[in-house]
Amino acid sequence: MSTINYYTPEGLQKLKDELQDLKIRGRAKAADDLREARDKGDLSENAEYDAAKEAQGLLELKISKLEEVVGNARLLDETNLDLTKVLIMSKVKLKNLKNNMVLDYTLVAEEEANLAAGKISVKSPIGKGLLGKSAGDTAEITVPAGKLQFEILEISR
Structure with missing residues (x-):
């Protein structure tokens, strides 16, 4: 399938x-x-x-x-997407709560992912952990190196 x-x-x-x-x-x-x-x-x-x-x-x-x-x-028709939640094509500004580092990512399809360009796959652990969250939410994400906590500062398109 x-x-x-x-x-x-x-x-x-x-x-x-x-x-x-x-x-x-x-x-x-x-x-x-x-x-x-x-x-x-x-x-x-x-x-x-x-x-x-x-x-x-x-x-x-x-x-x-x-x-x-x-x-x-x-x-993807970006004009019909909800701007209050993290979805595919969302530009997300995150704050790593462990080291206070601020990161900017765009969630994209797996084939478009390019970490150097700030594009992460919605199928990656971080991408999956962010989907559906809103600005102000905290996402606890399990990655191979352990658990990370991110505060979602901003969502845009």
Whole structure:
């Protein structure tokens, strides 16, 4: 069963571009690799040919999975989202109650997550712990390093 995920227009376009690139350049490279390996002689003892066939199979699997993700993707209409609660696409300002550090995160779909850009997945422990909370709430979140407590200072879009 496939899951529906919500994306920003930019995030969905990035997935579509990656899929198109894999279909065109990825398949062309796989075919070239197979052709080159085939030209090297006896296929029954040609490890390079076997590796090229395996790489082609993995490429097709990746294309198939990405087609499923794109097919089940939905664009998120931010104008209809509740601004009082943390939801996907929320920009959240948090205060770590242990060290008083203030953090800014945007909650996004798993494929769009990029910690360096301040985008965390709604499926991550912190993302899951923040969903549904309101400004002023305290979220106690269990992460691999232990329990963290965050105060939600602000929610925006």
